[in-house]
Amino acid sequence: MSSIVDLVTATIAPAIQAPYELVDVEYGKMGGDYVLSIFIDKEGGISLQDTADLSEVISPLLDTIHPDPFPEQYMLEVTSPGLERPLKSADAVAQAVGKYIHVKLYQAIDKIKVFEGTLMSFDGTDLVMEYMDKTRKKEVTIPYSTVAKARLAVKI
Numbered sequence: 001m002s003s004i005v006d007l008v009t010a011t012i013a014p015a016i017q018a019p020y021e022l023v024d025v026e027y028g029k030m031g032g033d034y035v036l037s038i039f040i041d042k043e044g045g046i047s048l049q050d051t052a053d054l055s056e057v058i059s060p061l062l063d064t065i066h067p068d069p070f071p072e073q074y075m076l077e078v079t080s081p082g083l084e085r086p087l088k089s090a091d092a093v094a095q096a097v098g099k100y101i102h103v104k105l106y107q108a109i110d111k112i113k114v115f116e117g118t119l120m121s122f123d124g125t126d127l128v129m130e131y132m133d134k135t136r137k138k139e140v141t142i143p144y145s146t147v148a149k150a151r152l153a154v155k156i
Helices: 006-016 048-062 090-095
Strands: 021-032 033-041 073-079 101-110 112-122 126-133 138-142 145-154
Touching: 006 021, 006 033, 006 048, 033 048, 048 073, 090 112, 090 145, 101 126, 101 138, 112 138
Parallel strands: 033 073
Antiparallel strands: 021 033, 101 112, 101 145, 112 126, 126 138
8 A cells, every 4th residue: 555655746746847856745743733745845945936836736636646545634735845955865865965964874883873974975875974073074984775864964
């Protein structure tokens, strides 16, 4: 059985045309409400007008999914992934080369499971990151297969 996220992604992905990019779809309970969050980005960022226009495209598409996959009423939220955008695919990681990222691993490397630093390179198999270990810059090679989660990060 497909999940709601898979069904929604398959239904709306073809309608999200350039310059827009479908980044992520999440469905879950926030407070007492079910919320379907659709994260969309474009070069230069998303405006409120963009989210309004995209909501008008996406909403009727969701009504075409039969049988209705939503067990309860839900709120549709079309939003930007923001500054800490998730890097959900190898392509997304490849586009983040040169940027400051946060990576969580399934398996620790040198007893470290979370790295934050600049993504120096990515060849589809390994990420090379430069990070600060106290006051020293260090480089680490992380096999992509060990990455649990990766996202852009804001350097503070």
